[in-house]
Amino acid sequence: MNKNTLGIFGLLVAIFAITALLNDKFISAYNMQNLIKWSSLYAVMSIGVAFVIITGGIDLSIGSVVGLVAVVLAYQLKVKGIDPGQAIITTMCMSLLIGLIHGLLITKAKIQPFVVTLCGLLIYRSLGRWLTDNQSLGPVPLEDDKGYANIDTINSLDQIFSGKIAITDSFNLPTPALFLLALGIAAALFLNRTIWGRYLFALGNNEDGARYSGINTDNMKIIAYVICSFMAGIAGILFAFELDSVQPAQTGEFYELYAIAAAVLGGCSLRGGVGSILGVVIAAAVIRLIYNSINMLGISTHLEFGILGIVILLGVMADEFLKRYSAQRAAAKQKES
Amino acid sequence: MAEARTPLLEVRGLCKQFPGVRALHEVALELHQGEVLALIGENGAGKSTLMKILAGVQPADSGEYLIESEPVRFQNVRDAMAAGVALIHQELNLAANLDLAANIFLGREPNQFGFFQNKNIHNEAAKFLKRVGLDLPTDTLVGNLPIGKQQLVEIAKALSCDARVLIMDEPTSSLSQTETETLFEVVHDLRRQGISIIYISHRLGEVKELADRVTVFRDGENAGDLAKDEISHDAMVRLMVGRDLSEFYDRQIHSPGKVVLDVEQIRTPEHPNTEVSLKIHAGEIVGIAGLVGAGRTELLQTLFGVTPALGGTIRMNGELIRPQSPRDAIAAGMALAPEDRKLHGLVLPMTVRENASLASLKRDQNKGLLNFPAEEAVAEEAVEQLQIKTPHLEQVTRFLSGGNQQKIVLGKWLALTPQLLMLDEPTRGIDVGAKREIYRLMEKLAGEGMAILFVSSEMEEVLGMADRALVMHEGRIAGELARNELSEQAIMQLATGTPLAA
Amino acid sequence: MKTRFLIVIMCALSLAGWVGCSKKTDSEGDNDSSEARIAYVTNGVDPFWDLCAAGVRIAEKEFGIGCEVHMPTKGVVDQKRIMEGLLAKGIEGIAVSPVDAENQTPFLNEVAENSKLITQDADAPKSKRLVYIGTNNYKAGRALGKLVKEALPEGGEVIIFVGRLEQLNARQRRQGVIDELLDKPEQELSSVKFDAVDAKNLTAEGSKYTILDTRTDNFDKAKAKSNAEDAITKYENVKCMVGLFAYNPPACIDAIKEANKAGEIKVCGFDEQDALLQAIKDGNAHGTISQQPWEYGYESVKMLKNILDGKQPETSFHEVPFLVVTKDNIDEFWAKKKEMAELGKQD
Known part of the structure; x- marks a missing residue:
């Protein structure tokens, strides 16, 4: 764990401890279960955007991709009665395709990531609304609902994506946590143990330098955007099953900001080249923890965004301050040698 | 001739300590009016530190700094400018999107109630541009000028602040031969106008051509002075490296x-x-x-x-x-060690190991996974073969000297033979x-x-x-x-x- | 490079094509707008508004007048944009549910000067709207309070969830619930006094009920659910959850089910989402107050038609009766809702 991740972990522990001290119900199994579940859902998205941010790019379309994937999934299940397994695969392919289009537009057509993904944000949102005529849909059937085929399969999917695994008598592990665990480990391995991960860091720090070293920077960037949209797609499926209801206009709205906030708080620099998956996951947990603590401590919900903003700002400031300090130390040390 | 008078600028017993590093130790320097003093030494010899102290970028720890025998203590660049000492940076500090006049008076725009007084600055600017031999319309955009001319603009800007001492840091490093010649003429001109110049360069040929006197630094200390008639390539190199390079x-x-x-x-x-x-x-x-x-x-x-x-x-x-x-x-x-090491050659925020192995990662991969032992071996071999001076392989390359950075670039390629x-x-x-x-x-x-x-x-x-x-x-x-x-x-x-x- | 790019474009187009083909074909959004003389503007997107749209469609046929239905997604800004567009088109009458009644008053007055403006669902009493068609939300809130009392005859702790409290109808409902539970005297709708929005542990002497808190979620359903979960954690003695907006009760029901507290914590709600109706049927929720949304659409069109025909409304408040739905009448109600939903969806 590097210094930054350690710092954000400290923040997590601090907020955790304070809330636990002030409200003894906070550490109940039930609450921990919820906290883990929501943290996992948001962390999956944040991991995706971390890849893009490491390349020095940005993805503003995450929330809309979450929404569109959820909508298309529910639409296929509810309206079309498509085989659930096939529906899941279609939606995943769709999210991969979205990432591919982003990547190609950014690298080949040389349009700025901000613009490409901002347009994506608008397009996918309206696509979802148009597809469903803006009707709310639920992927999971009610008992009385005849619109569903394959009810049994859907129910078992629901168990996979938003189920619970009994660990002790009182504590059940929400399945999204397993998704996070698997995806997080895969992402961390990719970033730190494969040559492509190294390439991503190199090109994020100095794209020309990476290219001059023989790295196909365009392909690496495309991969980053594909990973980002794919993670958003997975999150979309998880959210759809978690909420049992998809509102085309609202599901996932502004989630890109949570994801970017988590990535930045978790140590990614928007200038690119820096980032750690563990840090981002912990930061996503910090953000969910703040929400939970606000409810637990009975702070007015209207203050949520304010508190969140201040914590992120302080976190990033502290990080910047530390970085500058250690850079000075290193520079001074270098003079010595 | 100059020796009879008191020096325009003088430092004595100057020391500067960075945490754990002795950058300057008991350093002395004299500069007379209308003199071109060349300051030479290997990288890390303390030239930049001294220059920064002279120009007010950072203060000295101890020692005397006199201008016309008056002790001075600059808190910042502004103080130094006021005393007539100006630094011409290696990386030029001009705004490419502004014209010549605006650049020369940048930050000192004559204004009334916050509004530009545009008329005068063009006439004023033309005056200073003429002194450095630039005969260009003052509304030319700086970005459209070649690098050599931009440098002259930088000098004109310093003159407009009534600079008496110009410190030039590797001014010719990005100039062509002709641009260099123009610069030399300007330097000669300025000397005739009574301006004193501290000239820092790695190019000993230039030093020989320009300098009235040479001060050599080695390891943060004075290594010796050469008078005009003593200046020769061999003499300079001998003082810089402390041994003969036959x-x-x-x-x-x-x-x-x-x-x-x-x-x-x-x-x-x-x-x-x-x-x-x-x-x-x-x-x-x-x-x-x-x-x-x-x-x-x-x-x-x-x-x-x-x-x-x-x-x-x-x-x-x-x-x-x-x-x-x-x-x-x-x-x-093929392999290319590019001209701009910082932009194209290296990924500066990454370590020696990561940079040295960047090109050979693909060859040494294990089904896409990084091969850490092979990576380490590539980096170690580069450090050994090229005698790269780095405390360890995990050193961030940004903090290494230019020579060592270049060696890492070479090491990266040699790994691929x-x-x-x-x-x-x-x-x-x-x-x-x-x-x-x-x-x-x-x-x-x-x-x-x-x-x-x-x-x-x-x-x-x-x-x-x-x-x-x-x-x-x-x-x-x-x-x-x-x-x-x-x-x-x-x-x-x-x-x-x-x-x-x- | 170019060919690869082309392939991707083709893929994108075919995706769009697939989406288009598989989409039901009879959906053409609004009625032919060229003949629409009036418009029905909602405050957001929700199945609730589709039910309203069903009433609009019935009334269109019955009274022979075209009506556009608009559902702004982005709150005040979007709603304003839509209404400005309608005015620019020269629409003759608008029935609107203002997102933020108080602060939209100047704009609503501007609309009222250029068109016949009525409000529905939520009122803007200070504006120059001709009439307000709606539920007496305070009364409905009290009726909801009575449902809570039925659900908890022994009394207990109650918590309220709502999207946001900027809306007058949300505040009136909430106050109705509070007043009923605390046995306060009935207030006049036009002059309801509100308790502070962040008031906690409201109770009164002699009342068996405590209103712990009111949590808002700004229409984020994930937030609505986590709010309910957090309440379960924080208040171990909470006995009843009251959801004031349509999606709140289902969120509460989900959270309770997952916490294995079904039956332990009652749910009383507003509106008629299927998940809530199912829960009422199963006994997992006690009951709900339905505003019979189709009546909103129907009455709005009828009222605008009358106004355009020169018949001015007699009062400034046209009350649409609400319906208390419990296990007793759930089947009948649900059948009616389905019928309306079908009709509204054809939109």
Whole structure:
């Protein structure tokens, strides 16, 4: 764990401890279960955007991709009665395709990531609304609902994506946590143990330098955007099953900001080249923890965004301050040698 | 003549300590009015630190700093400017999108109630531009000027602040020969106007030409002074490195082997209407000379696939290749140590290990996974073979000296054992010791049969290192000089577009 | 490079094509707008509004007048944009549910000067709207309070969830619930006094009920659910959850089910989402107050038609009766809702 991740972990522990001290119900199994579940859902998205941010790019379309994937999934299940397994695969392919289009537009057509993904944000949102005529849909059937085929399969999917695994008598592990665990480990391995991960860091720090070293920077960037949209797609499926209801206009709205906030708080620099998956996951947990603590401590919900903003700002400031300090130390040390 | 008067600027017993580092120890320096004092020394000798103290960028820990015998203590650059001491930065600090007049008065715009008083600044600016020999409309945008002229603007800006002492930090490092000559004339002019100049340079030829006196630094201490008549290349090098360097360019001519690179009529995007053809043999060191903008860097970049060729053919070992990206060129056995190490050569925020292994990761991969032992081995070998001075492999390359950075770039390529090594300005901004090591390496690699193609703006380097020199002018190869034909005069003649007499 | 790019474009187009083909074909959004003389503007997107749209369609046929239905997604800004567009088109009458009644008053007055403006669902009493068609939300809130009392005859702790409290109808409902539970005297709709929005542990002497808190979620359903979960954690004695916006009760039901507290914590709600109706049927929720949304649409069109025909409304408040739905009448109600939903969806 590097210094930054350690710092954000400290923040997590601090907020955790304070809330636990002030409200003894906070550490109940039930609450921990919820906290883990929501943290996992948001962390999956944040991991995706971390890849893009490491390349020095940005993805503003995450929330809309979450929404569109959820909508298309529910639409296929509810309206079309498509085989659930096939529906899941279609939606995943769709999210991969979205990432591919982003990547190609950014690298080949040389349009700025901000613009490409901002347009994506608008397009996918309206696509979802148009597809469903803006009707709310639920992927999971009610008992009385005849619109569903394959009810049994859907129910078992629901168990996979938003189920619970009994660990002790009182504590059940929400399945999204397993998704996070698997995806997080895969992402961390990719970033730190494969040559492509190294390439991503190199090109994020100095794209020309990476290219001059023989790295196909365009392909690496495309991969980053594909990973980002794919993670958003997975999150979309998880959210759809978690909420049992998809509102085309609202599901996932502004989630890109949570994801970017988590990535930045978790140590990614928007200038690119820096980032750690563990840090981002912990930061996503910090953000969910703040929400939970606000409810637990009975702070007015209207203050949520304010508190969140201040914590992120302080976190990033502290990080910047530390970085500058250690850079000075290193520079001074270098003079010595 | 000057010695009789009190010095304009004087420092005595100056010390500067960084945490754990002694940057300057009991340093002394004198500067008289109308004098050009050259300050030389290897990188890390303390030149930059002293310069920063003189210009008020940072304070000294102890010691005296006198201007006209009055002790001064600058808190910031503004104080130094007020006392007439101005620093001309290596990286120019001009706003490209503003015109000449606006740049000269940037931050000091004459204003009334916050509104520009535009009329006067153009007349005023013209006055100062004239003093540095620039006869340009004052509404020219700085961004449209070549780098040499921008530098003169920078000097004009300093003069407009009533500077009496100009500190010039490697002013010629990005200038062509002609631009350098213009700058020298300006320096001579300024000296006649009574301005004193502290001139910092790695180019000993320039120092010899310009300086009235030389002060040499070594390891943060005074290593010696040379009076005008004592200034010689050998004397300076001896003081800088503290020992004799009998043979700086240590060349043995190898008999060239088979043709490695065969280029026919390629056209670069920069000069789409001129064709370039050349051949490089194994074991040969070929230099490309010419003025800045002659298309030398562009040629290397086209060969390396950075800016793909518009036409013509490139053969490596007889095989036709069409490099569309550096990846293609590397696969064909090429390597390029680019001119701008910080921008193109290295990923500065990454470590020595990560940089040294960046190009060979793919070769050493284990089904996509990083091969950490192989990576470590590549980096260790580079450090050992090239004598890279770094505390450890995990050192971030940003904190290394220019010479060591260049060695890492070379190490990165040598791990791939390329057949053709291209070097663009291989020793720019590198101290004498490291320079010599890089020359030795080039010699050794050529001896092992590698073909080496290098671009250099330093006359001495081309004369000293090349088996053969290609001189470029406006995108084409104006002429080729064999080793026995190489002379400064011949190169300059071809570089400026005059054909050699038969 | 170019061919690869082309392939991707083709893929994108075919995706769009697939989406288009598989989409039901009879959906053409609004009625032919050229003949629409009046418009029905909602405050957001929700199945609730589709039910309203069903009433609009019935009334269109019955009274022979075209009506556009608009559902702004982005709150005040979007709603304003839509209404400005309608005015620009020269629409003759608008029935709107203002997102933020108080602060939109100047704009609503501007609309009222250029068109016949009535409000529905939520009122803007200070504006120059001709009439307000709606539920007496305070009364409905009290009725909801009575449902809570039925659900918890022994009394207990109650918590309220709502999207946001900027809306007058949300505040009136909430106050109705509070007043009923604390046995406060009935207030006049036009002059309801509100308890502070962040008031906690409201109770009164002699009342068996405590209103712990009111949590808002700004229409984020994930937030609505986590709010309910957090309440379960924080208040171990909470006995009843009251959801004031349509999606709140289902969120509460989900959270309770997952916490294995079904039956332990009662749910009383507003509106008629299927998940809530199912829960009422199963006994997992006690009951709900339905505003019979189709009546909103129907009455709005009828009222605008009358106004355009020169018949001015007699009062400034046209009350649409609400319906209390419990296990007793759930089947009948659900059948009616389905019928309306079908009709509204054809939109």
